[in-house]
Amino acid sequence: MSNLVAYFSHPDPFNPEGDGESEPPSGYVQRDGSVLGTVQVMADVIEKVTHASSYRIEPKRIYPSNFRILEQISKAEKARGDRPELREPIPDLTDVENVFLGYPMWWMDAPMAVYSFLEKADLSGKDVYVFAAQSGYGLADTLKTITALAKGANVNQTPLSASCFLTVEQLQEEVISWLYKING
Numbered sequence: 001m002s003n004l005v006a007y008f009s010h011p012d013p014f015n016p017e018g019d020g021e022s023e024p025p026s027g028y029v030q031r032d033g034s035v036l037g038t039v040q041v042m043a044d045v046i047e048k049v050t051h052a053s054s055y056r057i058e059p060k061r062i063y064p065s066n067f068r069i070l071e072q073i074s075k076a077e078k079a080r081g082d083r084p085e086l087r088e089p090i091p092d093l094t095d096v097e098n099v100f101l102g103y104p105m106w107w108m109d110a111p112m113a114v115y116s117f118l119e120k121a122d123l124s125g126k127d128v129y130v131f132a133a134q135s136g137y138g139l140a141d142t143l144k145t146i147t148a149l150a151k152g153a154n155v156n157q158t159p160l161s162a163s164c165f166l167t168v169e170q171l172q173e174e175v176i177s178w179l180y181k182i183n184g
């Protein structure tokens, strides 16, 4: 039996350099020349600690890095309830016991591609753990929506909701203490 981290992350393009003075928040971490998203940092920790494999939930049509354009596209997708086509096929889930599902909050919801994943992946009989990044507005109804969409799965009702303004170190600590908590 194995663990899978399935996550969506699109580094917030609004201010990729931080303010240039204080330590940049986790979503703006640069590694190998690219900016990592907050959810990606969280996913990396879970992957290492639980020896999980990972699947990045990415739509076929990559989102723009210009925030204003991203705003228009993502708001329209949400309004229509789109299920964007995914770039990579759903991985083989046969031997997966635990699925860690991660996403950023977008307009008080998960990005629509997360729902494309949930509607395609057969998670029945699996334990699903939700972790998300947000900028202060919480998880809204996303846990409820995910619980309804992940048919036959046991969706843990203690999600991790992390602020995108934490530093990488703070974020890593939050993820690790959450892993202890849900391991109960």
Ligand SMILES: Cc1cc2nc3c(=O)[nH]c(=O)nc-3n(C[C@H](O)[C@H](O)[C@H](O)COP(=O)(O)O)c2cc1C
Residues within 6 Å of the ligand: 008, 009, 010, 011, 012, 013, 027, 036, 037, 038, 039, 040, 070, 071, 074, 103, 104, 105, 106, 107, 108, 109, 133, 134, 135, 136, 137, 138, 163, 164
């Ligand atoms: C298009 C867009 C919409 C967002 N909407 C919300 C929101 O409704 N509530 C919230 O708390 N944060 C919102 N945020 C902030 C993100 O949740 C936050 O930056 C998160 O850390 C992004 O994770 P990522 O860098 O891994 O993609 C939004 C960010 C973007 C880019």
